[in-house]
Amino acid sequence: MVTDQTETLRRVPLSRDRVLRAAVALADGTGIESLSMRNLAQELGVVPMALYKHVANKEELLDGMVDVVVGEIGPPVLGTDWKSAVRQRILSARQALLGHPWASRVIESRTTPTPVMLAYLDSLIGMFRTGGLSADLTHHVMHAMGSRVLGFTQEMFDDSPSDDPSQSVDPDAQAAMFREMATKYPYVTEMAMAAAHEDESIVGQGCDDQFEFEFALDLLLDGFERLQQQGWTSADRSRGDGGA
Structure with a gap:
């Protein structure tokens, strides 16, 4: 067979x-x-x-593999406001990358975007522009979004629970470690403890990556919308008013 x-x-x-x-x-x-x-x-x-x-070589193979993943991102949703359309497209990108755990690392290693990647970025930038954001504001928006436009971001802390039994920590030893950390780094410890959510929490034990991603994405989109409504430009920085 x-x-x-x-x-x-x-x-x-x-x-x-x-x-x-x-x-x-x-x-x-x-x-x-x-x-x-x-x-x-x-x-x-x-x-x-x-x-x-x-x-031609391994690098071209990796470029092509990224193109395959980017090709799995759903098309733009028509007939909706720019913020909803951008949100949907980015979450579609995230869904595509979640199916390929290696993809984010390979994307970060690429030095030159392929035509497929450029077409995706052009489409996303077009959503901001046709939604009424100026070219100036959109430029800064893309900087602020970073890799998030492709559905992933680098986390400062990995507080997800380990599935490896060999990595399990004795509760008494863990409590002692937290007490020592609390003395030296009180605010880091406070945040780490808060991230170990209650059992009845919607998020559950450890942080929910999807929830955290959407939380930050929504904060950014709301901020961009506020700046658009204020008519913000990068020239506002020289006046020191932040567009307020």
Whole structure:
């Protein structure tokens, strides 16, 4: 049976799209660290040199894999206000990236955006512009959003509970550690304790990544809307009034 499947794979014509989607599936299954041209070729049932007809090198392969993920982002929602449309598009991007845990790291490693990435960014910027934000304000909006426009952000603290039994901490030892930390770093400790939500909390034990992402996204969008309504420009900085 395995031999028959391998032979079937060999008979399917190799294409750039097939190579990229196989690479994405391989990274999803075994991790981006294990991805190589050699094991990708083995997965496709071809010799490694056959891949180079479709991707010039590993960097081009990674660019193409990012394009596949970005291509999974849903299209813009029409007939709604700019803030709702932007929110929906960014949450769609987040959903796409959540399906590929390696994607955010690869996106951060890219030095030049591909046409697919540029088209997505152009679409998002267009939502702000057609929504009435000036080019000046939109420029600063994109800086403020950063990687959030692609559905991910770097967290300062990872307070999610560990599933690894070897990482479990004795409750008495943990309490002692918190007491010592509270003496040296009272506000960090206070925040860490607050993040360990009550059992009946909607968020539950540890922080809910999706909730935190949407919380920050909504704060940003509300702030952008306020600046738009105030007619803010970057020239306001020189006046020291912050647009107020």
